[in-house]
Amino acid sequence: MDTGQEGRMRLPEESCTLVAVGAGPAGLCAAREAAACGVRTTVLDENDKGGGQLIKQIHRFFGSREHGAGKRGFEIALELAEDCANAGAEIRLNHRVLGFFEDGRLLVEGDFIYVLEAKAVVLATGALERSFPFPGWTLPGVMGAGAAQTLVNVHGVLPGKRAVLVGSGNVGLIVAYQLLQAGMEVVGILEVEDRVGGYEVHESRVRREGVPIYLRHRLLAVEGLEGVEAVLAKDLEKGTVKRFHADTLCLAVGMIPQAELASMRGCRMVFVRELGGFIPWHDGDMRTDRPGVYVAGDAAGVEEASIAMDEGRLAGVAALEDLGALSPNEARKRKEELKRRLNLLRGGAAGRPRAMAKERLAAGWRHR
Amino acid sequence: MAEKEMRVEKHPVLGVMGRGRRVTIFLDGEPITACEGEPVAAALYAAGRRVTRYTRKGHEARGPFCMIGRCTECSMVLEGWGMVRTCMTPVREGMRIWTPGRKGG
Amino acid sequence: MAEIMSSEVVVIGGGVIGAATAYYLCREGAEVMIVEADDLASGASGACDGFLSLQTKALGAHLRLAMESAKLFPSLVEDLEVDIEYRPCGGLILATSQEQMKELRARAKALSAEGLEVEVLSASELKKILPEVGKEVKGGSYCPLDAQVNPISLTLGLAHKAQEMGATILRGCRVENIVVTNNRVREIHTSAGSIHSRRVVCAAGIGSNQIGKMIIVDVPVLPQRGQILVTEPQEPVLPHIVAGAEYLGTKGNLQALLPAEEEAMKLGLGFTAEQTKSGNFLLGSTREFVGFDSQTTPEAMNAIARNALRFLPWIKDLDVIRSFAGLRPCSPDGLPILGTVKGVKGFYLATGHSGDGICLAPITGKVLSELVLDGETSLDISPFSLYRFK
Amino acid sequence: MKGDWEKVWEEARERPVALVDCRQEIPCNPCEEACRKGAIRVGEDLCSAPVYDPGRCDGCGRCVALCPGMAIFLLDRRGGDGQAEVTVPWEMCGEIVEGERIWAVDGKGKVLTEGKVVKIKWMGGRWPTRLVTIRIPEERALKVRGVRFRENSVGSSEEVDQEYDLPEDYPVCRCEDVSREEVLKFLKMGLRSLTALRRSSRVGLGYCQGIYCQEQLRKELGMVTRRSEEETGMFKVRPPVRPVKLGRLGGVNG
Structure with a gap:
């Protein structure tokens, strides 16, 4: 490439019909729908592997056959990526989207920087692990539970020898289990509430391995010089303080939807507690309030991977419908089927509040 | 912590974990054994090195926090390139990385 | 809302000009209320660089104003409780052609004649104070009085100090109307209630035109977008504030110094660079008239980056972590609009600083306070009258 | 049964x-x-x-x-x-x-x-x-x-007898290393918008673009203003949302 001095190099421009940002379950499924329908589709992802956060999930998944239930997360990731590519979508890994401008253009960094224009953009940018500040939270060895999971399951490296987890939701339970699987000791799981947040089956799995779950215990601080050496927690029942000797502290206290590109694009953002925070407003078909912009998966509200898949498919179908690539009748049929499945996935006690939030969104979402 | 203890050799689900060939990288000039293709941050962890930077204001140690390229806590200087997020940067033989803010480095 | 407030002086706008005006008014013991539609420094003052550059000012009154302003900064450092990150670092303007060098030489001579010390440096002389510059750079001019400040801290510091001295700051408060009876300002209607006041200073930046309309005066201020890139923080490596000669060209519309490239012309591109106290490089900038759109654009980001590398190629490995754009309150000739308006007593203008607001804030505040309280100023501000345009 | x-x-x-x-x-x-x-x-x-x-x-x-x-x-x-x-x-x-x-x-x-x-x-x-x-x-x-195989790991903690003194100051913003105390200082000065608070305190102006500290800053501001999270709003998102080399952005070292 030109060295810039004399080179009057402009940003290269490129166009395609549908772009999915994020090659996780939502983005891959959206792109697959589009590509299978003959639409020129590109998937962008900043990682060197497709599949999003599924690649670090080594446990078998809930859901039903359409979601690869009973298979392990990384296995599902491989299949989704393969399906998507086989359908004809171009998956560009190591491509970072730097911006999504109000005029609809994307600024992308691959081997070079370029501008990408598309008639439809599906934002499937996922979520981020929530964290909160406390004394010592910046010490090396304090990390997101997902970060520890990435280290052990993707890279085969232990984050330390002895871990304390904070949060007994499904993520905390599963990660605790997976740290044990990789050979780490899990000193305990701290839970500020008086009951375990995750499913009983997951709770049972870690308990069987002898991991104590400390209910009504609040994380106070982490001690250490240049890394975690001990974790302090307060027993809210007794009012006493416990010190745990550990070199790793994993935070599993929820996820925050990552839809900054939607915000930059000018999509209306709404705060939905049940779905993790600020998300782009979207209708029942995953359309945002900006024409040609769709959202799916955790970026549209933190839920399960199986839901992300069907939301991705739904966004894909809605985009195809808007592009005129699918007859209204066919689109309706497919959307109904996907919505039926989504309703089933959100059927349990854990899913109901999310189902209701999604309904309120589709109905317009006004301040209560 | 010795490297051998930090690397998962045989995993009950994943089996023997596939790794790139052993290469040497340099952390602040000191040689470290790493596996080609794995993220630099993982290689450092495997070598028992958790500090990736020191803050400018308080000279506090920081380490990888998200491992997916978002928190930027693992950013280090890769010689000839500048600051990189080490959790997103694959190991290549002979690469030299420097800990930002490290005193006497 | 029923609440009725009153104040001796109302300052519309919580940007650097409004804050400085309030500060100097309070120092004279006036009772002041700042009415700000959003929050302090939420407009151009919070979206600009911290250049306090004297050698880029227009010759004549503008330069004199800037030189007077520059003298006030050290006293602010003393008086304000917020660290305004003032650094008397000196400033460089770099030329990339012999033609530009010629222009810089001519300007240096003219500036010196007006009392501003400016030194012209050959390429080799330049090397002594800025070792690594691009191959294109042929030399430059250096002004030791140029300096740097943190514009947000400055605004905050001034407003905070004014508040300590008794000023009231109404945030999130929009001015809806100004009541004038018998040719005199009487009352200001705001979203938070009415304020009785006989003196109003309009320091509303790009909102000034709208404020003017309330008293049926046309204040010719248009928003001009300036985009800036921010890099990751670095150890201090850039000793001075640095601009390209084309910055002078696009700023002062000087034919001989305008950029050659069509795209750069369209963007009003001019190179600026400073390293802030926090270590980040701020790289600028553009001059675009696009209404109230304060988005940054891929073209400008690319152009600013490319342009910056012509001057400082060694920063190519720095990570850009953010971009932002501010809307400069731009007057037709790029000079501020200061003073009274005909037919409406008690209404004062302090606006149209066109990108020089940070630099000119202290002197603007000072002369406005004099004007409001005494009716006359220690410095002749007639060249900045609104009526110069008619 | x-x-x-x-x-x-x-x-x-x-x-x-x-x-x-x-x-x-x-x-x-x-x-x-x-x-x-x-x-x-x-x-x-x-x-x-x-x-x-x-x-x-x-x-x-x-x-x-x-x-x-x-x-x-x-x-x-x-x-x-x-x-x-x-x-x-x-x-x-x-x-x-x-x-x-x-x-x-x-x-x-x-x-x-x-x-x-x-x-x-x-x-x-x-x-x-x-x-x-x-x-x-x-x-x-x-x-x-x-x-x-293994026994329960219960017992790996110890009670801390004395009233434990928590460090009061710790960073809210990891990138810019801004403490909660500093944030409170700016709130005390009267800043009431998320943007103004961000610009002044530098919380959220760092490398990560404020994705970790934003929630915390919103909380602190919400406590003072008694505004909901939705009303307090979000940081304005500016490109690039990922760090990018200046040379890349300028099209130099492709």
Whole structure:
């Protein structure tokens, strides 16, 4: 490439019909729908592997056959990526989207920087692990539970020898289990509430391995010089303080939807507690309030991977419908089927509040 | 912590974990054994090195926090390139990385 | 809302000009209320660089104003409780052609004649104070009085100090109307209630035109977008504030110094660079008239980056972590609009600083306070009258 | 003993049968898919708990391997000698070999008894699960949910006697290293908008673009202004949302 001095190099421009940002379950499924329908589709992802956060999930998944239930997360990731590519979508890994401008253009960094224009953009940018500040939270060895999971399951490296987890939701339970699987000791799981947040089956799995779950215990601080050496927690029942000797502290206290590109694009953002925070407003078909912009998966509200898949498919179908690539009748049929499945996935006690939030969104979402 | 203890050799689900060939990288000039293709941050962890930077204001140690390229806590200087997020940067033989803010480095 | 407030002086706008005006008014013991539609420094003052550059000012009154302003900064450092990150670092303007060098030489001579010390440096002389510059750079001019400040801290510091001295700051408060009876300002209607006041200073930046309309005066201020890139923080490596000669060209519309490239012309591109106290490089900038759109654009980001590398190629490995754009309150000739308006007593203008607001804030505040309280100023501000345009 | 399990208990005298210990509403049906005999039904409503008919179960173990909750086990009482064989899914590190002795634990991790490993079998696709069969006294058999080598790690904490003094100041913003105290200082000055607070305190102006500290800053501001999170709003998002080399952005070192 030109060295810039004399080179009057402009940003290269490129166009395609549908772009999915994020090659996780939502983005891959959206792109697959589009590509299978003959639409020129590109998937962008900043990682060197497709599949999003599924690649670090080594446990078998809930859901039903359409979601690869009973298979392990990384296995599902491989299949989704393969399906998507086989359908004809171009998956560009190591491509970072730097911006999504109000005029609809994307600024992308691959081997070079370029501008990408598309008639439809599906934002499937996922979520981020929530964290909160406390004394010592910046010490090396304090990390997101997902970060520890990435280290052990993707890279085969232990984050330390002895871990304390904070949060007994499904993520905390599963990660605790997976740290044990990789050979780490899990000193305990701290839970500020008086009951375990995750499913009983997951709770049972870690308990069987002898991991104590400390209910009504609040994380106070982490001690250490240049890394975690001990974790302090307060027993809210007794009012006493416990010190745990550990070199790793994993935070599993929820996820925050990552839809900054939607915000930059000018999509209306709404705060939905049940779905993790600020998300782009979207209708029942995953359309945002900006024409040609769709959202799916955790970026549209933190839920399960199986839901992300069907939301991705739904966004894909809605985009195809808007592009005129699918007859209204066919689109309706497919959307109904996907919505039926989504309703089933959100059927349990854990899913109901999310189902209701999604309904309120589709109905317009006004301040209560 | 010795490297051998930090690397998962045989995993009950994943089996023997596939790794790139052993290469040497340099952390602040000191040689470290790493596996080609794995993220630099993982290689450092495997070598028992958790500090990736020191803050400018308080000279506090920081380490990888998200491992997916978002928190930027693992950013280090890769010689000839500048600051990189080490959790997103694959190991290549002979690469030299420097800990930002490290005193006497 | 029923609440009725009153104040001796109302300052519309919580940007650097409004804050400085309030500060100097309070120092004279006036009772002041700042009415700000959003929050302090939420407009151009919070979206600009911290250049306090004297050698880029227009010759004549503008330069004199800037030189007077520059003298006030050290006293602010003393008086304000917020660290305004003032650094008397000196400033460089770099030329990339012999033609530009010629222009810089001519300007240096003219500036010196007006009392501003400016030194012209050959390429080799330049090397002594800025070792690594691009191959294109042929030399430059250096002004030791140029300096740097943190514009947000400055605004905050001034407003905070004014508040300590008794000023009231109404945030999130929009001015809806100004009541004038018998040719005199009487009352200001705001979203938070009415304020009785006989003196109003309009320091509303790009909102000034709208404020003017309330008293049926046309204040010719248009928003001009300036985009800036921010890099990751670095150890201090850039000793001075640095601009390209084309910055002078696009700023002062000087034919001989305008950029050659069509795209750069369209963007009003001019190179600026400073390293802030926090270590980040701020790289600028553009001059675009696009209404109230304060988005940054891929073209400008690319152009600013490319342009910056012509001057400082060694920063190519720095990570850009953010971009932002501010809307400069731009007057037709790029000079501020200061003073009274005909037919409406008690209404004062302090606006149209066109990108020089940070630099000119202290002197603007000072002369406005004099004007409001005494009716006359220690410095002749007639060249900045609104009526110069008619 | 619950009705179902009585039936399991009886059937297990004839052949190995599954014991399905899944009661919660989980959107999941691999057990139904796994069973070739139609012994497990979830039905249309994915979240309903599985309905299991031990009479149709042939004890193949596929559901044991595939259940994502690891909540299905096998019971085999064919010996009729007061001993039972229980099969559990097992995916822990380390090795189990046939013939060795191991703890049998219940769903809470409590050690029930010691048992002997009689069979190890791999099942469940390309990345299978080990099904470990142990032999234990039959009165404990219905309670077994897992096996384990190690003791509970309870006791690895100590009580801190003295009133623990928490450090009061710690960073809110990791990138810019801004403490909570500093944020409060700016709030005290009267800043009331998220943007102004961000620009002044520098919380959220760092490398990560404020994605970690934004929530915290919103909380602090909300406490002072009594505004909801939605009203307090979000940071304005500016490109680039990922760090990019200036040279790249300017098109130099491609």
